[in-house]
Amino acid sequence: MQINRRRFGQALAAAPLLGAAQANAATSAPAASRSWFRDARFGMFIHFGLYATLQRGEWVMYQEQIPPADYQKMIANFNPSQFDARAWVSLAKAAGQRYMTITSKHHEGFCMFRTASSNFGIMHTPFGRDLIGELAAECHRQEMPLFFYFSLMDWNNPAYRESLKPKTPVSREFIDVIRTQLRELCTQYGKIAGIWFDGGWDHTPEQWHSEELIALIRGLQPDALINDRAGVPADFSTPEQELGQRPEKDKDRLREACMTINDNWGYARTDGRFKPTSELIQLLALAAGGDCNLLLNVGPQPTGVIQQAFVERLLAMGAWLNKNGKAIYSTRPGAGVYYTASTSTARGNTFYLHLFNWPSGAGLRLEVPAKGKVQRAYALEDGAEFPFGPVRDGISTTAINKGWSESDCVIAFETDTDQTA
Numbered sequence: 001m002q003i004n005r006r007r008f009g010q011a012l013a014a015a016p017l018l019g020a021a022q023a024n025a026a027t028s029a030p031a032a033s034r035s036w037f038r039d040a041r042f043g044m045f046i047h048f049g050l051y052a053t054l055q056r057g058e059w060v061m062y063q064e065q066i067p068p069a070d071y072q073k074m075i076a077n078f079n080p081s082q083f084d085a086r087a088w089v090s091l092a093k094a095a096g097q098r099y100m101t102i103t104s105k106h107h108e109g110f111c112m113f114r115t116a117s118s119n120f121g122i123m124h125t126p127f128g129r130d131l132i133g134e135l136a137a138e139c140h141r142q143e144m145p146l147f148f149y150f151s152l153m154d155w156n157n158p159a160y161r162e163s164l165k166p167k168t169p170v171s172r173e174f175i176d177v178i179r180t181q182l183r184e185l186c187t188q189y190g191k192i193a194g195i196w197f198d199g200g201w202d203h204t205p206e207q208w209h210s211e212e213l214i215a216l217i218r219g220l221q222p223d224a225l226i227n228d229r230a231g232v233p234a235d236f237s238t239p240e241q242e243l244g245q246r247p248e249k250d251k252d253r254l255r256e257a258c259m260t261i262n263d264n265w266g267y268a269r270t271d272g273r274f275k276p277t278s279e280l281i282q283l284l285a286l287a288a289g290g291d292c293n294l295l296l297n298v299g300p301q302p303t304g305v306i307q308q309a310f311v312e313r314l315l316a317m318g319a320w321l322n323k324n325g326k327a328i329y330s331t332r333p334g335a336g337v338y339y340t341a342s343t344s345t346a347r348g349n350t351f352y353l354h355l356f357n358w359p360s361g362a363g364l365r366l367e368v369p370a371k372g373k374v375q376r377a378y379a380l381e382d383g384a385e386f387p388f389g390p391v392r393d394g395i396s397t398t399a400i401n402k403g404w405s406e407s408d409c410v411i412a413f414e415t416d417t418d419q420t421a
């Protein structure tokens, strides 16, 4: 039964939650973990692995049907000599990203961490350093929460080879390989933020022993957050390349949308289709307006250096967040607004209206619904006051964009009422 990703997503959404007790034991991280994650709103996704050496994205082995024996020979060329954990973490910080998620093992099965489970890993390359270990140490040093992405399917592990065929359960031998690797990730690098499963669509949660794997992680890392891609809902949903609609039943469920800056997760030398910075800022605001985090991806080059096109956009997002972060971090969705190119967030008694693509020098008349009495209105990035007057269940104001962000100009409305309730 070859399950494709979209159908797997639908299957997951339809899956009746397992018996309450088991689910709870298996599906929820502590409240403190849930709230820091929800308040963080913006993370860096890193797809880095052996595939980077071919510079054609992370699915190159599958797409080009490279035989495992040939693919495995490539470990002799893996040497990201310019890899610098401090540079990666500092870039995420400068971008305003509050956590990081790195591929510890992608579908190719190449382990980016020190492991006793296989020789198909980074310690057996000319590079010969524990990249995950160095990144984890730097994240601890800079107090940056770190998630490990972990692919269940593994194109190069002989124990999984049998399970590549449709309708084939996953061998106990391979489940034990996964257990060993998860145990290493949960014990070798101090406190981790969580596990980001992926690549589970070819088998059911039962065939992956997902409950067992999640219980293993919770036992070793009680504060860890775990995503929904082992086929068990766990702590957070993960729409991909879209913000998607939040199902009614998931009103309070944690949600994180992952997106690429260009069209590839892994480094692809010829992929120049980079989203403009304005679109990335608007995606972050729309995500927050939908009570969703944005996990924005970079695919480092084989040297270990993150390409300039990614760096420029991330630094520009950081510059915008330096002035407007209050309207993103620790916010909740604001009341609905009438304007197409906009969204709203709220924090306490303040309501933030995000206006997209409002040209500098252009005028705008706004009518904004506000709960309670509006006491002050101003442009968040520089505090410039906005004159306003009452209209039916809200206020109206007229303004000219005085050089504020055209990507997303945030107007703050301070009121006497909690805007998040």
Ligand code: FHN
Pocket: 005, 058, 059, 198, 199, 240, 258, 265
């Ligand atoms: O196949 C992977 C893909 O390479 C990438 O890792 C994304 C990131 O969420 N997940 C899978 C596709 O859904």
